Amino acid sequence: MKQEQPLIFELSRPGRVAYSLPACDVPAVPVSELIPQSMLRERPADLPELYEVDVIRHYTALSRRNFGIDNGFYPLGSCTMKYNPKINEDAARFAGFAKIHPYQPEESVQGALELLYRLQKDLAALTGMDQVTLQPAAGAHGEWTGLMMIRAYHEKRGEKRTKVIVPDSSHGTNPASAAVAGFETITIKSNDKGLVDLAALRAAVGDDTAALMLTNPNTLGLFEEQIEEIAGIVHAAGGLLYYDGANSNAIMGIARPGDMGFDVVHLNLHKTMSTPHGGGGPGAGPVGVKSKLVPFLPGPLVKKTADDVYYLDAGGEDSIGRVKAFYGNFGILVRAYTYIRSLGPELLRRVSECAVLNANYMRKRLEPYYETPYPGICKHEFVLSGKGLKKYGVRTLDVAKRLLDFGYHPPTIYFPLNVEECIMIEPTETESKETLDAFIETMILIAQEAEREPDLLLNAPHTTVVGRLDEAQAARKPVLNCSCS
Amino acid sequence: MKHRYLPMTEQDQAEMMKVIGIRSLDELFADIPDSVRYKGTLPMSEALDEAALFKHLKQLADRNTDFDKAVCFLGAGIYDHHVPVVINHILSRSEFYTAYTPYQPEISQGELQAIFEFQSYICELTGLKVANASMYDGATALAEAGALASGHTKRKRIVVSRTVHPEARAVLRTTARGLNLEIVEAGYANGTTDLEQLAASVTDQTAAVIVQSPNFFGCIEDLRAIEAIAHRHQGLLIVSTNPLALGLLESPGRLGADIAVGDAQPLGIPASFGGPTCGFFAVTEALMRKIPGRIVGQTVDRNGKRGFVLTLQAREQHIRREKATSNICSNQALLALCASVYLSVMGKSGMIEVAQLNVQKAHYTAGLFKRSGRMSLPFTAPFFNEFVVRLPDDAEAGEVNRRLLTEGFLGGYDLGLAYPELKGHMLVAVTERRTKEEIDRFVERLEAGLA
Numbered sequence: 016m017k018q019e020q021p022l023i024f025e026l027s028r029p030g031r032v033a034y035s036l037p038a039c040d041v042p043a044v045p046v047s048e049l050i051p052q053s054m055l056r057e058r059p060a061d062l063p064e065l066y067e068v069d070v071i072r073h074y075t076a077l078s079r080r081n082f083g084i085d086n087g088f089y090p091l092g093s094c095t096m097k098y099n100p101k102i103n104e105d106a107a108r109f110a111g112f113a114k115i116h117p118y119q120p121e122e123s124v125q126g127a128l129e130l131l132y133r134l135q136k137d138l139a140a141l142t143g144m145d146q147v148t149l150q151p152a153a154g155a156h157g158e159w160t161g162l163m164m165i166r167a168y169h170e171k172r173g174e175k176r177t178k179v180i181v182p183d184s185s186h187g188t189n190p191a192s193a194a195v196a197g198f199e200t201i202t203i204k205s206n207d208k209g210l211v212d213l214a215a216l217r218a219a220v221g222d223d224t225a226a227l228m229l230t231n232p233n234t235l236g237l238f239e240e241q242i243e244e245i246a247g248i249v250h251a252a253g254g255l256l257y258y259d260g261a262n263s264n265a266i267m268g269i270a271r272p273g274d275m276g277f278d279v280v281h282l283n284l285h286k287t288m289s290t291p292h293g294g295g296g297p298g299a300g301p302v303g304v305k306s307k308l309v310p311f312l313p314g315p316l317v318k319k320t321a322d323d324v325y326y327l328d329a330g331g332e333d334s335i336g337r338v339k340a341f342y343g344n345f346g347i348l349v350r351a352y353t354y355i356r357s358l359g360p361e362l363l364r365r366v367s368e369c370a371v372l373n374a375n376y377m378r379k380r381l382e383p384y385y386e387t388p389y390p391g392i393c394k395h396e397f398v399l400s401g402k403g404l405k406k407y408g409v410r411t412l413d414v415a416k417r418l419l420d421f422g423y424h425p426p427t428i429y430f431p432l433n434v435e436e437c438i439m440i441e442p443t444e445t446e447s448k449e450t451l452d453a454f455i456e457t458m459i460l461i462a463q464e465a466e467r468e469p470d471l472l473l474n475a476p477h478t479t480v481v482g483r484l485d486e487a488q489a490a491r492k493p494v495l496n497c498s499c500s
Numbered sequence: 501m502k503h504r505y506l507p508m509t510e511q512d513q514a515e516m517m518k519v520i521g522i523r524s525l526d527e528l529f530a531d532i533p534d535s536v537r538y539k540g541t542l543p544m545s546e547a548l549d550e551a552a553l554f555k556h557l558k559q560l561a562d563r564n565t566d567f568d569k570a571v572c573f574l575g576a577g578i579y580d581h582h583v584p585v586v587i588n589h590i591l592s593r594s595e596f597y598t599a600y601t602p603y604q605p606e607i608s609q610g611e612l613q614a615i616f617e618f619q620s621y622i623c624e625l626t627g628l629k630v631a632n633a634s635m636y637d638g639a640t641a642l643a644e645a646g647a648l649a650s651g652h653t654k655r656k657r658i659v660v661s662r663t664v665h666p667e668a669r670a671v672l673r674t675t676a677r678g679l680n681l682e683i684v685e686a687g688y689a690n691g692t693t694d695l696e697q698l699a700a701s702v703t704d705q706t707a708a709v710i711v712q713s714p715n716f717f718g719c720i721e722d723l724r725a726i727e728a729i730a731h732r733h734q735g736l737l738i739v740s741t742n743p744l745a746l747g748l749l750e751s752p753g754r755l756g757a758d759i760a761v762g763d764a765q766p767l768g769i770p771a772s773f774g775g776p777t778c779g780f781f782a783v784t785e786a787l788m789r790k791i792p793g794r795i796v797g798q799t800v801d802r803n804g805k806r807g808f809v810l811t812l813q814a815r816e817q818h819i820r821r822e823k824a825t826s827n828i829c830s831n832q833a834l835l836a837l838c839a840s841v842y843l844s845v846m847g848k849s850g851m852i853e854v855a856q857l858n859v860q861k862a863h864y865t866a867g868l869f870k871r872s873g874r875m876s877l878p879f880t881a882p883f884f885n886e887f888v889v890r891l892p893d894d895a896e897a898g899e900v901n902r903r904l905l906t907e908g909f910l911g912g913y914d915l916g917l918a919y920p921e922l923k924g925h926m927l928v929a930v931t932e933r934r935t936k937e938e939i940d941r942f943v944e945r946l947e948a949g950l951a
Binding site: 019020022023024027031032033034035036037039040041042043044046049050051053054055056057059060061062063064065067070071073074075076077078079080081082083084085086089091094096097098099100102104105106107108109110111112113114115116117118119120122123124125126127129130133136137140141143152153154155156158159162163166186187188190191192193194195196197199200237238240242243266268269270271274275285289291292293294295296297298300313335336337338339340341342343344345346347349353355356357358359360361362363364365366368369371372373375376379380392394415416419424425430444445446447448474476479480481482483484485486488489490493494495496497498 | 501503505506507508512513515516517519520521525527528529530531532533535536537538541542543544545546547548550553554556557558559560561562563564565566567568570572574576577578580582584586588589590592593594595596597598599600601602603604605606607608609610611613614615616617619620621623624625629630631633634636637638639640647665667668670671673674675677678679680720724746747748749750751754763770771772773774775776778788794795796797798799800801802803805806807808809811812813814816817818819820821822823824826827828829830831832833834835837840841843844845846847848849850851852853854856857859860861863864882884898901902905910913932935936939
């Protein structure tokens, strides 16, 4: 395992094939008679020549150099790395879902449209919203979609509102999405309890406020207790409230953004709804809105006639238009619907209870060993600070790297930005108490190692296929492809 | 409340509550004001046991006419190509599909190397030096390319050909509203971009010219001529392309494109009702630090051993926040892996062969239409695996397709939906999967169905 895995191009031997194509059963004409030579490749693409076993062994070797939830505990804060149920995978692979074309006649895809329709309804109920679009491909894509609707809403009312407010604990995508939607961002500081500072919010809002973007519970794992006052302040100024649903796993069936005063919500189905992260994607970021924003939804939506025929509705003249080709990441939506039907509303609530109980248990047990900048009850995740280890010459990064030696994926580190040497832990509900206990013991052991044998941490990881990598060199002298051409 | 995904036993719960120092779970939610607490049970779909759920999903799936039940001549951005059997086996390795973005490189070398190889493949196909780790789809990749061009040239006007996929142009328009860009469309003649109109649209205010080749009608654009027009006033040339066609067609990079984008769906990705697919995005070296999304770079570990990391992150939202080059975070990594496996399977000769098969079969089919008498081919420009058919005056494409469906065919895309002037025209795609027998019968049934 510690051997380097050659690049796939390095495995190539001229003359080998791994494909099987049909013979040409139509009368063949020289291609240059069909397409002018000047449009054809001067030389073939330099792709590797392999046989099937090469391909299988190469990717199997790569898979063994990778770590997923099925390999072990993955307490990555704000990412909700819960178990990815296998029935979801099977369902998405049914020919009736995987082998259908987006432009087929609607009568030939009624099952797919019904699934989307039901999912729209279920997600609307879960978030307390009036209508949901399943178009956005990811959380950030949902944020941008939501903000474009907010922009269209204000413009329709003849108001020029140019500013989006975000707390300093917000995800980086929030201000980035605001910029892409044409807004300026105002960042407000959190108060000493880690919550929105109402005075700062009051000072920031005005007749140029388009929206406040908020994650609730926030990225510190804390519920914004004053959410109703916050909503009141923003709405009184004429702004709207945007809910970043990254942390929805804490409150399913317990509280709904729609009831808290939010006007627009996105959910990350690849977090809350158990769809796999795929090594970075695909995800899905459906957006729900209150009725006043429904006319601005991107097209198309799935609707149903009185006699139960499902159809696609492109949307009216106020729609912000398309945000993606076709109908969203359908295969991911199938998985999310499957998950919802595996649990139902009562057990979805139980999911959140277990996720929150697990987080509080871990926080309580780790408190004596790591600084907890925000003590007290948390929701589904919590933050620790590694700053107490600095006196041993050890940083949070070193703790994370040492965790790799024990077979864990480390928590999120150095985020949120307003916590020094931050360690952000989200256990999720699908981990057993034994798993949590073993991880806690490891974290305690590492804290002790930091004091007694800091080099163990500073040189970690010791057991992985490569040691700590030189990221500075990668950025300074970028090597971004194998330059086989 | 037992469930197979939830390990919490009553005893676990009691022990944990004791450690925390609470007597009821409700205390954990005491910070949520009562006025916003949800009382009761959410009106959502009910839970089903595993067998019942499987059956329910199968029933929904079976109500769709999939490619095993009907012979597909639909393309228009999503194609029914053969998916090599090994792909699903590799994509089912849960070390890949249950992993997060590779933030911890030491335990993510597999994913990082796979993406590095994907980037290499995209560079090789497109003839450009730098590719990212994927975008949501071809349409959003195209819109992001427009945004990049505007930022790079500090110009606000983008000229896009009407032969670019209508949905990609729609996404571009939405994106343009956000960034206050002006979109100018250039028309077409004989199936390809009208070069005179294009030249007249390009000024010293033009950030980029965007074309697609093979374009939405299947026709291959004259990229050499378009390149000269696009660069006349120092704007960028953005080419959206079909990666499978690049087995045969000259790469956009060699023809002078600054940015090549497209959808990798033809490379082994299931049609899946249009998603998830995988956008790709490649640029010249000059634009390297402006590219959106994740990029993997090669480096060394502390012992000098080769390794891979996410790099050039100073462009990205989690570092730069509102000043990032894009807001993209999640991408389509698993489908990038899918495309990589496809290209590994096809290799050098397979990519040529599969592209040739598409060309041969599509041209054979076009020949049948040309000879049919009832139908004609309105465009004579060279094409790849798709072409436009004009139906007789009284025929309505949607109606023709509904009839074809009853005979086991998914007919071509009704062009009247996106191009009012092409009402009664159908876009027919023919991949390597179509046999001569299927093709002959399709043309025969289509013709027979015309009144």
